[in-house]
Structure formats: structure tokens, C-alpha cells
Amino acid sequence: MAKKILLKDIAEEVGVSIALVSYVLNNKKTDKINPNTSKKILETARKKKYVPNRIAQSLKASKTFTIGLIVADISNFFYSYIARHIEEEANRYNYNVLYGSAYEDPERFRKILQVMLSRQVDGLILAIPDGAEDCIPELKRMKLPFVVIDRQFPQYKNYMRVSLDNYNASRKVMEMFISKGACRPGAIGLKTNLSHLQERKQGFTETARKFLPANSIFSYEVNESRMETEMAELVKKAVLQDRVDALCFFTNKIAMAGLPHLLKHKIKIPERLQVICFDETNAYNLFPYPLVYVKQPLEEMSKLAVRCLIDENQKAKTGVYKFDGELISL
Amino acid sequence: MAKKILLKDIAEEVGVSIALVSYVLNNKKTDKINPNTSKKILETARKKKYVPNRIAQSLKASKTFTIGLIVADISNFFYSYIARHIEEEANRYNYNVLYGSAYEDPERFRKILQVMLSRQVDGLILAIPDGAEDCIPELKRMKLPFVVIDRQFPQYKNYMRVSLDNYNASRKVMEMFISKGACRPGAIGLKTNLSHLQERKQGFTETARKFLPANSIFSYEVNESRMETEMAELVKKAVLQDRVDALCFFTNKIAMAGLPHLLKHKIKIPERLQVICFDETNAYNLFPYPLVYVKQPLEEMSKLAVRCLIDENQKAKTGVYKFDGELISL
DNA sequence: GACAAAAATTTAATCGTTTAAATAAAACTA
DNA sequence: TAGTTTTATTTAAACGATTAAATTTTTGTC
Numbered sequence: 001m002a003k004k005i006l007l008k009d010i011a012e013e014v015g016v017s018i019a020l021v022s023y024v025l026n027n028k029k030t031d032k033i034n035p036n037t038s039k040k041i042l043e044t045a046r047k048k049k050y051v052p053n054r055i056a057q058s059l060k061a062s063k064t065f066t067i068g069l070i071v072a073d074i075s076n077f078f079y080s081y082i083a084r085h086i087e088e089e090a091n092r093y094n095y096n097v098l099y100g101s102a103y104e105d106p107e108r109f110r111k112i113l114q115v116m117l118s119r120q121v122d123g124l125i126l127a128i129p130d131g132a133e134d135c136i137p138e139l140k141r142m143k144l145p146f147v148v149i150d151r152q153f154p155q156y157k158n159y160m161r162v163s164l165d166n167y168n169a170s171r172k173v174m175e176m177f178i179s180k181g182a183c184r185p186g187a188i189g190l191k192t193n194l195s196h197l198q199e200r201k202q203g204f205t206e207t208a209r210k211f212l213p214a215n216s217i218f219s220y221e222v223n224e225s226r227m228e229t230e231m232a233e234l235v236k237k238a239v240l241q242d243r244v245d246a247l248c249f250f251t252n253k254i255a256m257a258g259l260p261h262l263l264k265h266k267i268k269i270p271e272r273l274q275v276i277c278f279d280e281t282n283a284y285n286l287f288p289y290p291l292v293y294v295k296q297p298l299e300e301m302s303k304l305a306v307r308c309l310i311d312e313n314q315k316a317k318t319g320v321y322k323f324d325g326e327l328i329s330l
Numbered sequence: 331m332a333k334k335i336l337l338k339d340i341a342e343e344v345g346v347s348i349a350l351v352s353y354v355l356n357n358k359k360t361d362k363i364n365p366n367t368s369k370k371i372l373e374t375a376r377k378k379k380y381v382p383n384r385i386a387q388s389l390k391a392s393k394t395f396t397i398g399l400i401v402a403d404i405s406n407f408f409y410s411y412i413a414r415h416i417e418e419e420a421n422r423y424n425y426n427v428l429y430g431s432a433y434e435d436p437e438r439f440r441k442i443l444q445v446m447l448s449r450q451v452d453g454l455i456l457a458i459p460d461g462a463e464d465c466i467p468e469l470k471r472m473k474l475p476f477v478v479i480d481r482q483f484p485q486y487k488n489y490m491r492v493s494l495d496n497y498n499a500s501r502k503v504m505e506m507f508i509s510k511g512a513c514r515p516g517a518i519g520l521k522t523n524l525s526h527l528q529e530r531k532q533g534f535t536e537t538a539r540k541f542l543p544a545n546s547i548f549s550y551e552v553n554e555s556r557m558e559t560e561m562a563e564l565v566k567k568a569v570l571q572d573r574v575d576a577l578c579f580f581t582n583k584i585a586m587a588g589l590p591h592l593l594k595h596k597i598k599i600p601e602r603l604q605v606i607c608f609d610e611t612n613a614y615n616l617f618p619y620p621l622v623y624v625k626q627p628l629e630e631m632s633k634l635a636v637r638c639l640i641d642e643n644q645k646a647k648t649g650v651y652k653f654d655g656e657l658i659s660l
Numbered sequence: 661g662a663c664a665a666a667a668a669t670t671t672a673a674t675c676g677t678t679t680a681a682a683t684a685a686a687a688c689t690a
Numbered sequence: 691t692a693g694t695t696t697t698a699t700t701t702a703a704a705c706g707a708t709t710a711a712a713t714t715t716t717t718g719t720c
Binding site: 334336337338348349352353356358359382383384385386387388389390391 | 705706707708709
Binding site for chain 1: 675676677
């Protein structure tokens with residue numbers, strides 16, 4: 001590293017104190033500074049390409065202008081899209097984003113969280129994995145602002161969260177299935193305790209029960225870690241054995257794993273099988289049959305999450321936001 | 331924010347100096363510290379959940395253990411996948427990743443770069459947009475370690491870069507087209523000066539010329555910003571008007587925009603049209619026809635980029651790495 | 661029990677800023 | 691021309707850690 005230009009260097013060159021340089025560059029005390037001195041300082045700073053050391057500033061101010069973002073997996077479209085909008089909104093407030101992927105591993109999550117705390121982030125946006133939810137009371141005790149996205153943990157109250165209204169979204173899914181004549185609807189979810197996925201399942205099943213007998217409603221679950229291998233069997237069971245005539249994939253990852261098998265079995269969509277997927281991705285455009293998907297307003301949700309941390313007006317509010325999913329037909 | 335625990339707090343509780351607490355917690359001078367004192371300090375630190383302030387450490391050490399990553403767009407699968415592996419590898423060395431998206435805008439890129447410099451990142455991994463390449467000599471002058479990924483700028487020498495061997499990858503694409511009987515091959519690229527895309531075009535065209543007359547080789551270009559709208563026309567022109575019998579999409583984004591139009595026109599693939607796309611994505615699995623794609627070894631490339639910045643052994647080397655693309659048939 | 665050596669701990673400077681308070685210089689007042 | 695204001699600038703402490711050097715305490719030796 002070449003020597004960096006410090007306030008000291010500018011001060012020496014101009015022949016004034018470091019403090020004065022700082023005042024000028026920060027536009028403080030402007031009324032009491034000799035315009036000539038001011039001009040000289042400004043010029044020298046530009047000439048030497050002075051870049052303030054944010055680390056020193058952060059230490060002094062006890063504020064880093066950094067938001068920590070922990071997602072499950074940044075290479076998952078769902079989270080990378082969120083990350084994009086979080087960064088955009090954060091930038092608007094001159095904040096930056098430090099990010100980490102926990103891969104649904106609570107231990108990893110805790111470790112990343114610890115690192116973010118040690119780096120003095122001003123706030124956190126978290127997709128908490130199953131088993132790491134005890135960070136919620138802990139963070140509250142520390143009074144560090146945080147927002148939980150995507151997920152929620154009903155055992156804890158009074159924490160900020162931004163998520164889809166999952167129950168209602170699933171209800172809409174089922175209602176569309178029914179309205180188009182489904183008699184044996186099914187859904188594929190994840191083996192997990194995460195309540196947002198439980199809610200999707202509940203909304204789906206409970207709505208179905210209003211219209212159909214219990215033995216013609218189907219529900220399947222795959223292991224997050226063995227999705228690729230289990231999916232082949234599961235789709236076969238659902239479509240060929242249980243003969244479901246409507247199938248919902250509860251996450252985009254499940255959809256991406258499941259849809260190819262529908263292709264393989266040459267299932268006619270939507271005549272033989274209606275399909276609805278959660279989450280939006282342009283990958284669906286490569287699928288040769290009409291798909292329906294649940295669009296989450298990710299951009300708004302992401303931006304709101306950032307504002308919950310940064311914006312004083314927003315902060316004041318209660319901080320529990322549920323967004324409506326929208327069914328989009330391709 | 332609740333009051334944070336500092337070394338001072340531990341020192342006061344145990345009744346020793348701050349320095350001693352620091353020595354103990356950092357395992358320095360271990361041989362000269364009273365084991366009893368040491369134990370007391372360690373216990374108190376744990377009891378009070380002391381978390382060292384990395385900002386203060388960074389200031390003192392002039393080292394932040396942070397890598398800055400600037401990509402075009404984190405929500406583009408190509409970059410989010412890279413980001414994932416960069417983060418993983420960085421974590422292995424106890425580094426964290428500060429990231430930014432420049433959206434191919436040189437101004438935005440410069441601004442983000444400036445912020446990263448002010449945040450004293452220890453190194454940078456950059457996908458530099460067309461028009462911002464003058465950062466290369468500048469960063470070299472500053473002697474801040476940086477690695478350029480994906481792209482390259484032949485007008486500059488002696489900077490670290492990790493990328494695909496684009497010329498060769500395109501050559502392979504064309505050779506496969508030819509070997510399968512293509513007579514009128516075409517490719518869709520981007521209107522850009524970025525040399526890695528120029529190389530893809532060159533490799534493609536120059537290889538084609540060895541086998542075919544110039545008037546049966548086709549090349550198209552879309553505007554990055556108007557891809558969706560232009561693509562409809564372009565595909566129609568290529569496939570229906572120019573009647574190409576082999577089509578290469580030079581980036582995954584172009585492929586994602588172009589493939590749906592092939593579906594729309596019910597083009598028979600590969601009988602009527604062979605298709606090869608750059609980059610890997612599981613979205614291709616939703617496409618009902620056999621696709622071939624150029625797989626870049628993104629994981630290795632990402633990890634190497636990180637090691638170029640961090641690893642002393644790696645650093646010593648020349649720092650120009652070209653990776654081979656691999657044709658994968660789905 | 662005096663002195664040296666070894667062990668244990670503390671002092672104080674430092675990293676690069678910010679900023680309240682002190683001071684110096686210039687301008688005004690009577 | 692001394693005193694007061696106003697303007698301009700500097701001093702010094704602080705942020706929270708690290709660490710070389712200094713100091714104190716303990717132990718060992720003859």
C-alpha cells in the first residue's frame with residue numbers, strides 16, 4: 001500500500017492545524033473561517049486526492065454506516081434479488097452492506113452475526129435459519145436495530161419483521177386451483193419448522209378443506225439438503241401415483257428442482273396438471289407451459305426493511321409488515 | 331444501543347490494567363502472565379460477553395480484514411454465484427466482504443470504489459464496467475491489491491486478472507456447431523467495447539471462417555438496457571429471416587432473454603436450430619429442448635481471486651489466470 | 661539480607677479522525 | 691490605548707483497541 005494522504009499531510013502543506021483542515025472539509029464552523037485559508041485547504045485536499053478514513057471516523061462517531069445482511073444463500077435468486085434492493089436503498093442513505101450467507105446452518109449464522117456485531121454494524125437485516133431464532137431476544141437486549149425478513153418466529157413478540165402474508169398467499173393459490181376445477185390438489189414444501197413455510201402449508205390445506213374431502217388433499221415435503229435426489233421420486237408419487245391435478249411448489253428452489261421432472265414425464269400443463277410456484281424468476285420463461293407464480297413484492301419489502309433501520313420516521317412505527325402476494329399467470 | 335462491553339469494563343471488574351486484559355484475550359505474552367489473573371480475565375470476558383471492537387482494531391492495525399467486491403449486478407445469477415464463492419473463501423481467511431453493484435455504469439462504479447477505499451478495504455475484486463477501466467492504473471499507483479474478474483483490459487498490463495479463456499470457449503462452441511453440421515451459424519452478443527465479449531465474438535467468427543463462407547456467418551448485438559424489447563425482433567431476424575441453423579447466446583442474460591422467443595416460434599431444437607449458451611444456470615433445466623452451455627469454473631475462479639489478494643504464496647505469482655470453459659450438454 | 665534475574669503488570673504512545681474549549685489575532689469602541 | 695468583541699485558529703481529549711518500553715513485584719542465589 002502506498003502512503004495514504006491524511007489530514008496531517010494537508011495541514012502541513014497548508015501550514016495550519018489538523019483541526020482546521022477537518023473543519024473546512026466537513027463544512028463546520030463555516031462562518032468563522034477565513035475564506036482564503038479555506039480555499040487553500042480545499043485545493044490541497046483535491047490536489048492530493050485526500051480520502052477520509054472511514055474507519056477512524058466510525059471509531060470516533062461510534063457509527064459505521066454499515067448494515068449487516070445475513071441471508072440463507074446469496075446465490076439463490078430470491079435472496080440475491082433482495083440483496084440488490086437492500087443495497088440500492090442503503091446507498092441512498094449513504095450506508096453500505098456487509099453480507100453473509102448462513103446456508104440455513106444456525107451455527108454458521110451465529111458466527112456471522114458475531115462478526116457483524118464486532119464490526120459494529122448499525123443495523124441488521126436477517127433471514128434467520130431454523131434453530132438460530134434465539135438471536136431475537138438477544139439482539140433486543142442489546143438494543144441493536146434489526147429486521148427479520150422472509151421469516152418469522154411467533155414465539156417472540158415485538159421485533160421488526162417484513163414478510164409475505166404467507167397464509168393468505170396460499171389461500172389464493174388454492175382458490176385459483178379450485179376455481180379452475182382442481183379435485184386433487186397437492187403441494188410440495190420443505191421439511192422444516194420455519195413458520196413461514198408452515199403457514200404456506202396451513203393456508204393451502206385449510207382452504208382446500210373448505211372445498212374438498214381430506215383424502216383428496218396432498219402434501220409432500222423434501223429435505224433442503226437432498227432436494228435434487230428426492231424430487232424425482234416425489235414428483236412421480238404425486239403426479240403418477242396420487243394423481244394430483246394441481247401442484248404448488250412452496251419455494252422457488254423447490255420449483256426449480258421439481259419442474260424439470262414434470263417435463264420429463266411429459267405432463268400436460270395445465271390440462272392434466274395445474275402448476276403454481278412461489279416467487280418470481282425469469283427462469284419460468286424458459287418453461288414451455290403456462291405457469292402461475294406467487295409474486296412477492298421483494299423490492300418494496302427490501303426497501304422497507306432498510307428504512308426500518310435507518311429512517312427515523314419509519315423506526316418509530318410498530319415494525320410488523322405483511323405484504324400481499326400476487327398471483328401472476330405466464 | 332445498549333452500552334457495549336469494553337476492555338476497560340473487564341479491566342475494572344478484575345482490577346487490572348486494560349493492557350493486561352488485551353494481552354490475555356489475544357494470547358500474547360502468555361508465558362509471562364499469572365495463570366490466576368489470566369483465568370479471572372477470561373471468565374469475566376465471557377460472563378460479560380465481551381466482543382472486541384473491530385473498528386478500533388482496524389484503525390490500530392491499519393488492516394480491516396475486508397475485501398471489496400464490485401460486480402455489475404448481484405441479482406444476476408452469474409455474479410451472485412461468484413459472490414457466494416468469494417464470500418466462502420474470504421471467510422476461510424477470516425475476511426469479510428463488502429459489496430456493491432455498479433450496473434455497468436462507470437460513474438456508479440467510481441463512486442462505489444471511492445467508498446470502498448475510504449472504508450480501507452484490504453483488497454478489491456472487480457468486474458469493471460466499460461468506461462471505468464482507468465481505475466486500473468490508479469489502483470496500481472496506490473498499490474492496493476486488486477483482481478479483475480470476468481473482464482480484461484488489454485490496454486493495461488501487469489494487473490491481476492482471473493477470467494475465462496473467452497476466445498477458446500467460443501472456438502469450442504463453433505467447432506461443436508460445425509461438427510454437428512451447422513451451415514449458417516449465428517451469435518447474439520452485446521453492444522459493448524468490453525474486450526471479453528469482443529473475444530467471444532472473435533473466437534466465434536474466426537473459427538467459423540475456417541469452415542464457412544463469410545456470408546453464412548451471422549452476428550447480432552443487443553443493447554444491454556433494451557434487451558427485452560430488442561430480443562423479439564432479433565431472434566425473428568436471425569432464425570426466420572437469416573435462417574441461422576445454430577445460435578450462440580454470449581451471456582446468460584442474453585440467453586434468458588432470447589430462449590423464450592425460440593419457444594414462442596416453436597423452433598425445433600436441435601433439428602432446426604442448435605443452441606449453445608454461455609454460463610451455467612439451473613434455469614436451463616426448465617427448457618424443454620436439449621441445450622448446450624459453456625460452463626465457466628466459477629467456483630475455482632472466485633476462490634483464486636480471493637487467494638490472489640490474501641494468500642502470500644499466491645500473491646507472489648504473476649497473477650494472470652485464464653480458465654478453460656467446458657461445453658456441457660443437457 | 662543484598663542483589664540480580666525472572667515474572668507480572670502498568671504506562672503511555674499510537675492509529676486518523678472529530679469537536680468542545682482555549683487561545684490568539686484582528687477589528688472595533690469609547 | 692486599553693478594553694471588548696468578533697473572527698480565526700489551535701490545543702487537547704476522545705473513540706477502543708494494541709504493544710513497546712518502563713516499572714513493580716516476586717523469586718532465587720550466595
